[in-house]
Amino acid sequence: MTTNIFMLGMPSSGKSTLGRNLAKELNYDFIDLDRKIEVSEGKKIDEIFRLEGEEYFRKKESEQLKKIPVDDKLVIALGGGTPCYFDNMDYIKENGVSIFLDVSPDKLEERMRTSRRNNRPMFKLENENLLETLTDTYNKRIDLFRTASIIIEGDTDASTILWILEAQFPKLANR
Numbered sequence: 001m002t003t004n005i006f007m008l009g010m011p012s013s014g015k016s017t018l019g020r021n022l023a024k025e026l027n028y029d030f031i032d033l034d035r036k037i038e039v040s041e042g043k044k045i046d047e048i049f050r051l052e053g054e055e056y057f058r059k060k061e062s063e064q065l066k067k068i069p070v071d072d073k074l075v076i077a078l079g080g081g082t083p084c085y086f087d088n089m090d091y092i093k094e095n096g097v098s099i100f101l102d103v104s105p106d107k108l109e110e111r112m113r114t115s116r117r118n119n120r121p122m123f124k125l126e127n128e129n130l131l132e133t134l135t136d137t138y139n140k141r142i143d144l145f146r147t148a149s150i151i152i153e154g155d156t157d158a159s160t161i162l163w164i165l166e167a168q169f170p171k172l173a174n175r
C-alpha cells in the first residue's frame, strides 16, 4: 500500500515537527504545504496575507494541495486551516491517511509563546486575546478535524504515531 499521510491540526499542534520525524521513520519524503506555497508565490506566508489577503491565500493553498503527487510515499504537514476551506478535507480523505493532532488551546498558546516564532498572521503573539482566538478557531474547526482517519490526543512523538498508524493500517508496514 503506497499512500500519502496528511498531518492536520491547529497551528502549533506539531504537524511540521512530528510530520518531518514521522517521514524519517517511515522512509517517506516530507512536504510542508506552507513552504510549498511560499516557494510557488516567492513570498512568506505573512507577506501573502498582508499583500494579497486571506482569500487569495486560501485559493493558493487549495491549488498547491492538489498539486501534490497522489499515492506517493509522502508525509504532508498541512496548514492549520487547510482542511476547512473548499473541498480540501474531502480531497485529503480521498487521497491518503489523515492524522489529527488534537492539542488543547491552552497548550497551543503555551507552545506559541515558548517558541517565540511570530510568523502566523492569524495568531500573533502581541494579540492579548490569543488564547480566546485559538479557542474560537479550535471550536470552529474541531468537527472537521475529527473526521480524520486517526486522532492523536495531546503531546506525542513520531514513534508513537508510527505505532498507532501501523496498528490501524498494517499494509503500510510493507514500505
Ligand SMILES: Nc1ncnc2c1ncn2[C@@H]1O[C@H](COP(=O)(O)OP(=O)(O)O)[C@@H](O)[C@H]1O
Pocket: 009, 010, 011, 012, 013, 014, 015, 016, 017, 018, 077, 111, 112, 115, 155, 156, 157
Ligand atoms: N509533540 C510536541 N511536544 C512538545 N512541543 C512540540 C511538539 N510538537 C511541536 N512542538 C513545538 O511546538 C511548536 C510548533 O510546532 P510546529 O511543528 O511548527 O507546529 P505546526 O506545524 O502544527 O504549526 C514548535 O516550537 C515545536 O517545537
Ligand SMILES: O=C(O)C1=C[C@@H](OP(=O)(O)O)[C@@H](O)[C@H](O)C1
Pocket: 009, 010, 011, 012, 015, 016, 034, 045, 078, 079, 080, 081, 082, 119, 120, 121, 122
Ligand atoms: O490556522 C491557519 O489558518 C493557518 C495556519 C498556518 O499553518 P500552521 O498550522 O503550520 O502554523 C498557515 O497555514 C497560515 O498562517 C494559516
Ligand SMILES: [Mg+2]
Pocket: 015, 016, 034, 077, 078, 079
Ligand atoms: Mg507548520
